[in-house]
Amino acid sequence: MTQTPVGRRERKKAATRQAIADAALRLFLEHGYDRVSLREIADAADVSTTTLFKHFPGKEALVFDQERDNEAQLIAAVRGRADGQDIVGALREHFLDAYLPVARHPQAAEFVALVDTTPALRSYAERMWTRHTDSLSAAIAEECGADHDDLGCGALARFVLEIPALVRGRPDPRAAIEAIFDILARGWVRPDPVR
Secondary structure (H helix, E strand, O other): OOOOOOOHHHHHHHHHHHHHHHHHHHHHHHHOHHHOOHHHHHHHHOOOHHHHHHHOOOHHHHHOOOHHHHHHHHHHHHHOOOOOOOHHHHHHHHHHHHHHHHHOOOOHHHHHHHHHOOHHHHHHHHHHHHHHHHHHHHHHHHHHOOOOOOHHHHHHHHHHHOHHHHHOOOOOHHHHHHHHHHHHHHOOOOOOOOO
């Protein structure tokens, strides 16, 4: 399958957006989120603050620069799954393909520490995942032929979106993701008591 090449203008916009996000993350990790101004980020990325705001609505969004892509990819995983593949299986595959490289990134621990120690970022991350719940739930409901406000579809979407928080810090992220999706696919099984 041949993809239509992205135009020069779109490539330039994407490169500028990435340069801004990279500069912001570098500065936040070096100095702390609260000690870095938007002007410093714009200067480090060699853009104006006006350009920065054309790409990001606010300071928190600079940390979560992949938010729009993540939401689109989740919905695509549901809607574009292979014939015969169930929704939970498609989401499992997506998380293994998309989340594991992020969890194994050399700066993953620094990034998690930045978010965990910055109340504004923790709050933004929670709101971000809640926004994704609505769109993912709607995509699941549409694919199942259910009402758009179906409780089961909403619960599945919410549980799936909690996976990054549940997996964070686990020694084997792949095993943790697989275990969570096993629960979603087959239901919870009471663990044997430790003796």
